Amino acid sequence: MAEPNILIVEDETDISDLIRFHVEREGFNAKVVHSGKIALDVIQRERPTLIVLDLMLPDLDGLELCRRLKWEPGTRSIPILIVSAKGEEADIVTGIELGADDYVTKPFSPKELMARLKNILRRQKEQLIPVGTNGKQLKIAGGSLVIDTDRHVVSIEGERIELTLTEFGILHYLAARPGFVRTRDQIIAAVHGDSAVLSSRTVDVHITSLRRKLGELGRTVETVRGVGYRLAEPTTVGEASHD
Numbered sequence: 001m002a003e004p005n006i007l008i009v010e011d012e013t014d015i016s017d018l019i020r021f022h023v024e025r026e027g028f029n030a031k032v033v034h035s036g037k038i039a040l041d042v043i044q045r046e047r048p049t050l051i052v053l054d055l056m057l058p059d060l061d062g063l064e065l066c067r068r069l070k071w072e073p074g075t076r077s078i079p080i081l082i083v084s085a086k087g088e089e090a091d092i093v094t095g096i097e098l099g100a101d102d103y104v105t106k107p108f109s110p111k112e113l114m115a116r117l118k119n120i121l122r123r124q125k126e127q128l129i130p131v132g133t134n135g136k137q138l139k140i141a142g143g144s145l146v147i148d149t150d151r152h153v154v155s156i157e158g159e160r161i162e163l164t165l166t167e168f169g170i171l172h173y174l175a176a177r178p179g180f181v182r183t184r185d186q187i188i189a190a191v192h193g194d195s196a197v198l199s200s201r202t203v204d205v206h207i208t209s210l211r212r213k214l215g216e217l218g219r220t221v222e223t224v225r226g227v228g229y230r231l232a233e234p235t236t237v238g239e240a241s242h243d
């Protein structure tokens, strides 16, 4: 099978060289472009497997590029890993809401960057679990936490945990794509549709309560400071057994 083609969009040469070095060392193909406009052109022509995207670019900035890629059906499904300066949390939140998959902040460790990149590639191969999947069980922490999406029941080591509808919705949403950060607004939209019953502040309250109910496994619901939340543990999918 062909190696993944990674497009690195970064105007600072020392950083793009560093990323290229690590991408190639992993055995992947790497291509570097230093401008947003050129990136758009290359992406439309070559359809890379994944884009590593710096947000601060000279001509077309990273968020605008992200917006255009996610708007076009031909490029919409190409995953994006944002590379951003520290202190640009607002831009990271916007990027993720536009459809970017994950992010790292500068200065980043190459190890972390590659771990996130490979996580996206791995997830891309596996079938994503649509929220609202019926008749399935999502299993977390080696199967000790089970979310029965059909019956709306969560259990730890076989013991049923009483969650509110909102807590269940949040856990289910995060578990559908473990390792991926979700912003508060994305959680609100997924759990309550467009209703404004849930606010950013109340998401935090529900998360706190959810963690408490999950006990020891509450730690799997991680806070990503300034951005949102993610489920740290891998999830596996099984058929629900109703015996």
Ligand code: CA
Pocket: 010, 011, 012, 054, 055, 056, 057
């Ligand atoms: Ca830059």
